[in-house]
Amino acid sequence: MNGAPVKPTGAPNGAPAKPGSAPNGAPVNGAPAKPTNGTTANGTTANGTTAANGTAANGTAAKPGTKPAAGPTPTVPPARTPDGTAIGPAVDPLGSPDDEDEKDAGGRDATTTARPTSTTRTSTNRTSTTRTAAVPQSAQTRAERRAAGRDGLSRAAGRGRAGSRPTPSATRRGADREADERPAPPRGRIATAIAALVVAVAAKVRHWPGGERLVGAGHWVDGRVQAYLDGKDPAALTTHAWLWRRRRRASYALLAAFIGVPILTFALGWLFIPVPNADSAVESQLNTVSFSDGSVIARVAPGEQGNRQKVTINQIPPAVQHAVLSAEDRTFYTNSGFDIGGILHAAFKQITGGAGGGSTITQQYVKNAMVGDEHSYFRKFRELIISAKITQEYSKDQVLEDYLNSIYLGRGAYGIQAASQAYFNKPVQQLTPAEGAVIAGLIQAPSQWDPAVNLEGSQRRWNYVMDGMVSSGWLSQAQRSAATFPATAPPRKTINGVPDDDRGHIYAAVKDELRTLGIDEDALVTEGLQIQTTIDPKAQQEATDSVQKEMKGKPGNLRSAAVSVDPRTGDVLSYYGGDNGSGLDYAQVQKQAGSTFKPFVMLAALERNPPIGISTQFDGQQIPGKTVRNVEGADCSSCSLKRAMTLSNNVVFTALGNEVGPKAVADAAHQAGISAKLDNPNSGIALGNVEVTPLEMAGAYATFANDGVYHKPHLVQKVTTSSGEVLYDHAADQGEPRIDPKVARNVTEAMRDVPTYDGAQLSGGRQAAGKTGTVQSHIDNQNNDAWMVGYTPSVVASVWVGTDDNTPIQYGDGKPIYGHGIPSDIWQSFMNGATQGTPKQSFGDFVPVAGTDPGETASGEGQQAGTSSASPTTTSKPSTRASAPTQPSASAAPTAAPTQQPPAPQAEEPAAPQQQQQQPAEQQQAPAQDPTEPGTP
Numbered sequence: 037m038n039g040a041p042v043k044p045t046g047a048p049n050g051a052p053a054k055p056g057s058a059p060n061g062a063p064v065n066g067a068p069a070k071p072t073n074g075t076t077a078n079g080t081t082a083n084g085t086t087a088a089n090g091t092a093a094n095g096t097a098a099k100p101g102t103k104p105a106a107g108p109t110p111t112v113p114p115a116r117t118p119d120g121t122a123i124g125p126a127v128d129p130l131g132s133p134d135d136e137d138e139k140d141a142g143g144r145d146a147t148t149t150a151r152p153t154s155t156t157r158t159s160t161n162r163t164s165t166t167r168t169a170a171v172p173q174s175a176q177t178r179a180e181r182r183a184a185g186r187d188g189l190s191r192a193a194g195r196g197r198a199g200s201r202p203t204p205s206a207t208r209r210g211a212d213r214e215a216d217e218r219p220a221p222p223r224g225r226i227a228t229a230i231a232a233l234v235v236a237v238a239a240k241v242r243h244w245p246g247g248e249r250l251v252g253a254g255h256w257v258d259g260r261v262q263a264y265l266d267g268k269d270p271a272a273l274t275t276h277a278w279l280w281r282r283r284r285r286a287s288y289a290l291l292a293a294f295i296g297v298p299i300l301t302f303a304l305g306w307l308f309i310p311v312p313n314a315d316s317a318v319e320s321q322l323n324t325v326s327f328s329d330g331s332v333i334a335r336v337a338p339g340e341q342g343n344r345q346k347v348t349i350n351q352i353p354p355a356v357q358h359a360v361l362s363a364e365d366r367t368f369y370t371n372s373g374f375d376i377g378g379i380l381h382a383a384f385k386q387i388t389g390g391a392g393g394g395s396t397i398t399q400q401y402v403k404n405a406m407v408g409d410e411h412s413y414f415r416k417f418r419e420l421i422i423s424a425k426i427t428q429e430y431s432k433d434q435v436l437e438d439y440l441n442s443i444y445l446g447r448g449a450y451g452i453q454a455a456s457q458a459y460f461n462k463p464v465q466q467l468t469p470a471e472g473a474v475i476a477g478l479i480q481a482p483s484q485w486d487p488a489v490n491l492e493g494s495q496r497r498w499n500y501v502m503d504g505m506v507s508s509g510w511l512s513q514a515q516r517s518a519a520t521f522p523a524t525a526p527p528r529k530t531i532n533g534v535p536d537d538d539r540g541h542i543y544a545a546v547k548d549e550l551r552t553l554g555i556d557e558d559a560l561v562t563e564g565l566q567i568q569t570t571i572d573p574k575a576q577q578e579a580t581d582s583v584q585k586e587m588k589g590k591p592g593n594l595r596s597a598a599v600s601v602d603p604r605t606g607d608v609l610s611y612y613g614g615d616n617g618s619g620l621d622y623a624q625v626q627k628q629a630g631s632t633f634k635p636f637v638m639l640a641a642l643e644r645n646p647p648i649g650i651s652t653q654f655d656g657q658q659i660p661g662k663t664v665r666n667v668e669g670a671d672c673s674s675c676s677l678k679r680a681m682t683l684s685n686n687v688v689f690t691a692l693g694n695e696v697g698p699k700a701v702a703d704a705a706h707q708a709g710i711s712a713k714l715d716n717p718n719s720g721i722a723l724g725n726v727e728v729t730p731l732e733m734a735g736a737y738a739t740f741a742n743d744g745v746y747h748k749p750h751l752v753q754k755v756t757t758s759s760g761e762v763l764y765d766h767a768a769d770q771g772e773p774r775i776d777p778k779v780a781r782n783v784t785e786a787m788r789d790v791p792t793y794d795g796a797q798l799s800g801g802r803q804a805a806g807k808t809g810t811v812q813s814h815i816d817n818q819n820n821d822a823w824m825v826g827y828t829p830s831v832v833a834s835v836w837v838g839t840d841d842n843t844p845i846q847y848g849d850g851k852p853i854y855g856h857g858i859p860s861d862i863w864q865s866f867m868n869g870a871t872q873g874t875p876k877q878s879f880g881d882f883v884p885v886a887g888t889d890p891g892e893t894a895s896g897e898g899q900q901a902g903t904s905s906a907s908p909t910t911t912s913k914p915s916t917r918a919s920a921p922t923q924p925s926a927s928a929a930p931t932a933a934p935t936q937q938p939p940a941p942q943a944e945e946p947a948a949p950q951q952q953q954q955q956p957a958e959q960q961q962a963p964a965q966d967p968t969e970p971g972t973p
């Protein structure tokens with residue numbers, strides 16, 4: 037007791053201990069030995085000298101690598117609470133400030149091990165150690181579980197010692213170890229990864245406002261779950277029994293959740309999901325078309341204008357009721373109203389990417405009239421709840437009546453009564469079984485199975501319904517054999533809330549575009565679609581005002597269309613197809629293009645190898661007796677292609693078209709964006725003897741304005757259902773490069789002087805390019821169609837003026853209308869209004885593809901700012917053959933008109949200086965035109 041080392045009992049003078057004893061108080065047969073001679077049970081002497089655990093008995097430190105004294109490592113059971121739970125210091129793996137309280141006097145983590153259950157069996161030849169049970173997780177303290185989670189995080193991050201793997205039998209090796217190595221309960225790699233993830237998430241959550249409470253709640257839940265899984269007194273169990281209990285109880289919990297969660301969910305749905313009123317649900321399915329800023333263009337509600345007419349179930353013949361049941365739900369009167377198998381089948385189809393199905397009539401009624409057709413699990417859940425509630429609250433006859441009064445059956449007809457009128461022009465009470473079967477067959481896809489659209493498909497559906505009525509006992513075989521497919525009335529155009537002014541054409545054009553996107557008429561009128569268009573309300577108003585202002589006081593047979601496009605995106609900014617929204621949409625009517633087709637001839641020439649530049653000189657004088665003639669003021673003995681474009685010289689462009697070839701001109705038009713087929717082109721194509729629409733002309737010229745990048749014109753920006761599901765969203769695209777930017781800029785340069793020459797220059801010197809065109813009538817000195825298509829770098833506008841029956845277009849005094857008349861006036865007015873307040877933009881630097889810069893070809897008030905000041909073309913020198921190798925002979929006459937004449941002869945347009953533009957009476961000075969002449973400016 038004076039500090040001298042004390043020899044261990046049973047091993048005098050260091051001799052080996054007798055069997056059954058252990059040095060330094062080590063346990064014998066698993067029992068802890070009492071400390072003797074001042075030596076504590078953990079191997080520390082009374083004076084603080086460590087013994088038999090890496091330190092010599094005399095108090096001197098053992099050499100590094102020296103093995104401890106032979107014999108089992110002493111272990112000490114941890115202190116326990118009265119209920120048997122191990123007590124250990126808290127260990128916070130997140131580095132909380134109380135870590136210092138969790139270390140021993142030497143600065144090392146101080147934790148205790150769990151109940152040891154190992155037993156050492158000693159025999160003559162060997163010593164074997166039996167299983168050491170792991171510590172049940174519920175028997176650990178909160179700090180111990182955190183430490184175990186930290187170990188799992190380290191292992192998951194790859195920071196554990198190489199080759200180390202904790203075992204359930206690991207125990208504390210001594211107070212001098214630098215870290216607590218007691219392992220977590222046995223767990224696999226997945227469990228370890230999950231524990232590591234939980235620890236990482238908890239570390240983040242802890243820094244949130246209220247995060248400590250949230251983490252604490254998580255620990256509380258974890259403790260309750262672990263306590264349930266471990267059960268009562270887990271320390272008394274063997275490892276195998278403890279693990280089996282946990283797995284068994286976990287299985288019970290999963291089974292209870294599998295059964296209880298759906299029941300609880302259904303109960304909550306029953307309490308909180310109401311049954312909508314059928315009438316209000318149908319009437320609230322508004323189909324809204326809006327401008328780009330969200331303001332409404334058109335709002336269409338089902339059942340408007342008396343379309344939806346309710347009838348009672350007694351007014352519907354039983355044969356018609358049976359036909360509907362045969363088509364949609366043959367077990368209607370015996371099923372519970374909702375088909376669990378069908379719902380699961382639909383869910384499976386949705387998971388695998390297919391389309392759901394298998395709904396009962398009750399579910400169809402709920403879906404169509406109340407919850408919509410959104411492809412989501414929540415929609416199916418609502419459908420199930422409402423179907424179940426309706427089944428409990430309504431009779432089968434009431435459900436069938438509501439269904440037949442709300443279902444959409446095509447041709448704008450909602451309900452069986454409206455459908456009876458739409459398809460057979462009779463009330464539902466007068467329908468025969470065969471007629472009822474036709475209507476019942478429509479329910480699956482009204483637009484697809486309409487006899488006027490798909491007679492063969494409609495007959496197939498009719499046979500299916502009729503055969504089903506026989507198999508269900510609702511129709512005799514004799515009646516079935518005698519029945520024939522009935523004739524239906526032709527479709528009638530319906531309004532249903534569509535505006536009857538120019539906005540009606542926008543709505544129709546949107547519907548046509550939706551079909552190309554896979555959104556058919558049925559979705560349009562049943563899903564309450566919210567359709568956002570690209571139409572700018574300001575631009576639309578400018579287009580409407582410009583047309584109405586210029587057409588005011590003009591003959592009543594004149595018609596006009598005006599379409600504008602953003603060349604950078606393809607967005608249709610304004611769409612005016614006429615002032616009668618239910619009449620013909622002139623923005624989509626095909627008309628001969630006249631001289632507005634000449635830029636495509638120019639494009640073909642520039643892309644030829646070698647190219648023909650816009651400064652190339654041609655002899656543009658007409659030859660007496662030849663079919664191709666110029667109007668007064670358009671002749672030029674030697675003029676560049678740019679000047680020929682400005683003057684709209686037919687002789688030059690006919691010769692140019694023949695040189696590059698009609699097929700090349702057609703290909704160039706398609707390249708720019710013309711969608712018309714242009715089959716079998718002839719030389720008349722150079723003067724526009726082909727039919728195009730104002731919309732596609734705007735799209736093609738937009739390619740020139742956008743440096744050769746094409747965007748398909750479109751009106752639909754976004755489509756959303758009433759439930760919020762996005763059916764379509766036009767994402768911004770990069771466009772399709774179709775023309776070399778340098779070539780596109782040369783085509784633009786060729787048209788730069790046309791607006792100034794035709795008196796349609798824009799205010800403030802804003803740069804613009806374009807081309808007028810006129811199509812001659814079969815009546816001498818008269819015209820049928822007139823065009824103006826032009827653009828700035830940000831807006832393209834196409835304007836057409838004509839008549840419904842191709843009669844001559846005239847002013848009130850009988851004088852003919854040309855492209856530089858009403859069309860250019862509308863174009864100028866619209867473009868000035870649409871670009872007002874926007875920055876002035878230029879077309880960029882002009883670099884000739886071939887030849888030289890031809891300079892200005894028109895001058896006067898409104899002359900374009902920034903145009904080069906080269907001398908006029910009439911005095912400029914012809915380009916040399918080296919710079920323009922494809923230049924035709926200046927003295928050679930242009931090719932004569934082809935023997936094959938275009939189907940609709942076109943007229944020549946007189947030169948149009950500003951004073952002539954402002955005084956249409958002077959247009960009479962134009963010479964009489966040959967009715968067989970193939971083209972016009």
